[in-house]
Amino acid sequence: MVEFGGWDMPVEYSGISDEHLAVRTRAGLFDVSHMGEIEIAGKDALAAVQQITSNDASKLVDGQAQYSALTTPEGTFVDDVLTYRLNGEHFMLVVNASNIIKDFTWIAARVGAAGDAVAVNTSSRYALIAIQGPAAREVLQALTAVSLGDIKYYWFTTGEVANVRATVSRTGYTGEDGYEIFVPPAQAERVWDAILRSGASAGVVPAGLGARDTLRLEAGMRLYGNDMDETTTVLEADLGWIVGWKKADFAGAEVLRRQKQDGVSRKLVGFEVQDRGIARHGHDVYVNGAKAGIVTSGTQTPFLKKAIGMAYLPIEHTANGTEFEVDCRGRRLRATVVPTPFYKRAK
């Protein structure tokens, strides 16, 4: 167990590789109750969400979610979030565990400017269980009357799972199809046990933080605090697709629009390591012998069996195929810029 954002979290159950492969080929069950929930409600809730986040929440209808950023006026990340539209006057942001208090303080100080809107930190009201992998739907379907196949990707609905009132969302952080299930904490264990029991014959295994990290990285998904933070803009993190360019205004809009027009000076890229060894978070990047950037995430992926990672590089060195070096405890590893995601599931 490790301390993570104030929670005691299992790094692994049966082993990172084992759990990673189970998610890619069968299904894995994750307890991600550490994630935070901040709800914004009121007649002007949409206006408030539009002002504090980068993506265009007016495109959402009831029961739909989107990936977005909680942005500073500098266009950098307070956090990355999932915005859920419960109804036109009620939104829920799912935020990173380590940022709950920071985000809530940030949001609470700003929603009022939009008019009639209040923010409530409801993190303690939800436990969150994720089932991810090709067998996820079939396993979960046995425990719910909700027609899971009818929930589209990044949509959600309410119903019962294992006789527990739940919100079921077709989202995840692994690159696989799957569902995230919000349940009351008091009933979380019952739901967890029911899924493991019901999924045993399909080979569902519990999966920890370690596999969650290798899976998300293989799928090219960013991790707050590693790949972006308050010093990196949404465009530098190469997440222009979560900016609602047509919105009138939002925090950081001016900086981001300027960067879109003039271009960024550095960008987050994916890379593969040619030499044996793992380029890890914080390792320096060298281009033509000169220090040029930094590795933000890196691992050896159990499924692709390659050392991969993400790094910030000067924009002139971000083209696919660009070669560079990573300083790994004094040893230089050769690496090449490659497109992300590293892994894409077959549809």
Add this chain to the structure above:
Amino acid sequence: MYPSDLKYTKEHEWVKISGAEARVGITDYAQKQLGDVVYLELPEVGRMLTQGDVFGTIESVKAVSELYAPVSGEVTAINQALTQKPESVNSAPHESWMIEIKVSGESGDLLDAAQYTELTK
């Protein structure tokens, strides 16, 4: 179980001493703690080691750890095949020797299999 023909350290290396030669690896307990091993960095042949010196590093998906010399002496061989296939450390830890040392001087404080089993309980 831990083979009785090996000696062990509290840092979870094993050493197989035959006459003046000693082969060194890491224990089953160590490989389980590390998880999937992906890289092994070993010293040059000829390097002089004192018991307890760092002689290399081992990297798994999860962590990077240092390797400590269980005995003093000169490195006479390194297992090149293992550096090309470091995952063997996971599948056969007690057969996966890393370096060979020509032992010199006293080597105190090594554990036998029973003592090491007790340590890792």
